[in-house]
Amino acid sequence: xxxxxxxxxxxxxxxxxxxxxxxxxxxxxxxxxxxxxxxxxxxxxxxxxxxxxxxxxxxxxxxxxxxxxxxxxxxxxxxxxxxxxxxxxxxxxxxxxxxxxxxxxxxxxxxxxxxxxxxxxxxxxxxxx
Amino acid sequence: xxxxxxxxxxxxxxxxxxxxxxxxxxxxxxxxxxxxxxxxxxxxxxxxxxxxxxxxxxxxxxxxxxxxxxxxxxxxxxxxxxxxxxxxxxxxxxxxxxxxxxxxxxxxxxxxxxxxxxxxxxxxxxxxxxxxxxxxxxxxxxxxxxxxxxxxxxxxxxxxxxxxxxxxxxxxxxxxxxxxxxxxxxxxxxxxxxxxxxxxxxxxxxxxxxxxxxxxxxxxxxxxxxxxxxxxx
Ligand code: SF4
Ligand code: FES
Numbered sequence: 623x624x625x626x627x628x629x630x631x632x633x634x635x636x637x638x639x640x641x642x643x644x645x646x647x648x649x650x651x652x653x654x655x656x657x658x659x660x661x662x663x664x665x666x667x668x669x670x671x672x673x674x675x676x677x678x679x680x681x682x683x684x685x686x687x688x689x690x691x692x693x694x695x696x697x698x699x700x701x702x703x704x705x706x707x708x709x710x711x712x713x714x715x716x717x718x719x720x721x722x723x724x725x726x727x728x729x730x731x732x733x734x735x736x737x738x739x740x741x742x743x744x745x746x747x748x749x750x751x
Numbered sequence: 752x753x754x755x756x757x758x759x760x761x762x763x764x765x766x767x768x769x770x771x772x773x774x775x776x777x778x779x780x781x782x783x784x785x786x787x788x789x790x791x792x793x794x795x796x797x798x799x800x801x802x803x804x805x806x807x808x809x810x811x812x813x814x815x816x817x818x819x820x821x822x823x824x825x826x827x828x829x830x831x832x833x834x835x836x837x838x839x840x841x842x843x844x845x846x847x848x849x850x851x852x853x854x855x856x857x858x859x860x861x862x863x864x865x866x867x868x869x870x871x872x873x874x875x876x877x878x879x880x881x882x883x884x885x886x887x888x889x890x891x892x893x894x895x896x897x898x899x900x901x902x903x904x905x906x907x908x909x910x911x912x913x914x915x916x917x918x919x920x921x922x923x924x925x926x927x928x929x930x931x932x933x934x935x936x937x938x939x940x941x942x943x944x945x946x947x948x949x950x951x952x953x954x955x956x957x958x959x960x961x962x963x964x965x966x967x968x969x970x971x972x973x974x975x976x977x978x979x980x981x982x983x984x
Contacts, residue, residue: 630770633759636837639819643956643969644907714954718977721970724956 642728650707653700660697688750695743702738706731752780754787755835758799762848769846771837772796778829784817784836785824788850800849808963811899814841815850821901821961841904843913857900860916863942864924869935880932890929893922893971895964902958902968908951915951916943918958918968925971928978944979952976 638644667685671678684690710727714720720727754776761769776790785803792799803813806825813824816839818832829836844852870880896919903909903917924943927933943949949972958968 629773630760631773633761633769633771636816636819636839638816638842638905638957640905640907640955640957641960643954643960647907647953647955711954715973715976718974721954721967721973724954724969 643724646707646710646728646731649703650711653704653707656697656700657704691747691750695746698742698746699735699739702742703731703735706735706738752778752782752830754778754782754829756787756791757835757837758788758791758849759837759839760799760849761846763846764848772799773835780830782829783825784822784827784829784832784838785813787829787836788824788838800847800851802851809897811897814899814901814904814963815839816841821905823899823901823963826963841900843904843906843910844900854900856913857903857917857919860903860920860947861898861923863916864920864927864939865935865942866920866923866927868927868930868933869938870932871934882931886931889931890926892966893926893929895966896922896926897964898923899963901961901963902966905957905961906952907955907957908953912947912951914947916947916949918952918972921949921952921972921975922966922968925975928975940975940979940982943975949976949979 667678667681670681685694710731713727714724756774756776757771758774759769760772774791774795776787776795778786778790785806788799788801788803792801801813801815801824803825804810805812808823808826811823814821815824816822816837817824817827818837821841824838838850840846840850840852844854844856846852898919900919902922903919906915906918909915909917921943924939928936928939952969952972954969954973956969958972959966959970962968
């Protein structure tokens with residue numbers, strides 16, 4: 623008989639160890655929501671012009687502050703990943719050999735996204751440093 | 752060898768939430784997780800509840816979450832796992848006790864796709880309906896399913912909504928849709944094109960990774976989706 627037998631402790635659900643496909647799905651959702659959130663914000667700010675130039679300008683000036691920049695960088699990252707991964711999903715759905723190349727396609731999405739994101743982030747962040 | 756186990760213990764009749772039960776089992780060097788669970792049940796704590804039948808990867812009774820992924824307890828060797836080995840019931844289905852879940856939503860999805868041969872009206876004249884080896888090969892992969900639910904309960908979409916028919920049901924629909932002797936496609940494709948059908952699949956590939964029979968689950972689902980789109984059976 624083992625000493626530990628029957629000893630209990632509080633249960634915490636383990637995280638399901640899904641593969642790259644699961645993570646890209648989560649990222650796709652997350653980035654999708656970010657882009658959607660920005661879209662709402664954007665509708666809000668442009669509609670402010672209806673209440674007068676002054677209100678609109680105050681809002682837009684917030685976008686110009688330095689601390690807003692990193693958020694914009696995140697946004698561009700979200701747009702890039704979401705669109706590149708979207709192309710992969712289209713290929714996996716409509717191209718009859720798409721599923722077999724899933725691994726390669728995922729790697730391609732990640733590489734292309736990074737290649738597009740790094741210089742964009744650099745260009746966008748340079749003025750604030 | 753000794754195997755340290757952390758098993759999710761939960762009896763909804765007497766407990767409000769699950770606990771981890773810690774055990775140390777003694778198994779042979781090539782012992783499987785099922786052997787370790789047997790050791791616990793037979794020598795340490797007879798109240799542990801689990802399903803198993805064949806013990807050899809054929810019946811599909813003992814899918815569980817082992818170290819964070821869906822596996823058949825009878826197919827995983829303890830020596831290949833990091834210890835302590837965590838064992839939890841498959842997800843997205845109501846726990847009845849410990850490692851036993853209510854499989855009904857899973858089988859409801861399976862029944863929904865009419866997983867039997869629907870013959871056409873031609874009379875084979877008292878003989879078998881013949882099929883060429885190529886026609887048989889077309890759906891060979893999906894005949895291997897043992898309905899263990901490892902795929903369906905690894906699917907994040909199913910965790911969120913158990914009315915989704917799930918990968919296993921689509922695999923079994925595939926087995927008949929691409930069978931040259933079957934004439935039930937129209938109805939099956941109709942069912943699978945509904946809201947809870949094949950298009951809930953977001954190709955996370957968790958199912959393909961989880962299938963103990965090595966079935967290319969996602970590929971089968973994608974073939975069904977495209978068949979619905981183009982009706983090219
Ligand atoms: S497809 Fe594989 S994982 Fe899914 S029920 Fe069948 S055998 Fe189990
Ligand atoms: S006990 Fe039958 S498949 Fe594992």
